[in-house]
Amino acid sequence: MTKLYELTGDIKALESLDLDAEMLADSLEGIAGEFEEKAKGILAFTENMNGDIDALESQIKRLTERKKVLTNRKK
Numbered sequence: 036m037t038k039l040y041e042l043t044g045d046i047k048a049l050e051s052l053d054l055d056a057e058m059l060a061d062s063l064e065g066i067a068g069e070f071e072e073k074a075k076g077i078l079a080f081t082e083n084m085n086g087d088i089d090a091l092e093s094q095i096k097r098l099t100e101r102k103k104v105l106t107n108r109k110k
Contacts, residue, residue: 039077042070 037045045066049059 037069037073039070039073042066042073 046063049062049066054062
């Protein structure tokens with residue numbers, strides 16, 4: 036999969052080429068499609084990380100409570 040910064044470079048490179056309107060539109064459409072796929076992938080990755088963070092926060096809370104119970108028992 037193409038890197039996001041490469042897609043930006045591809046768009047800038049199209050500006051310097053002497054393409055007719057149809058060819059330019061087709062090229063931009065292809066780049067836009069790749070950009071959209073990349074953006075969806077980034078969003079999915081971010082959502083996955085958010086889920087991991089939520090799970091870790093839950094475990095931290097659970098373990099903190101467990102530690103508190105054991106510490107009180109010990110006293």
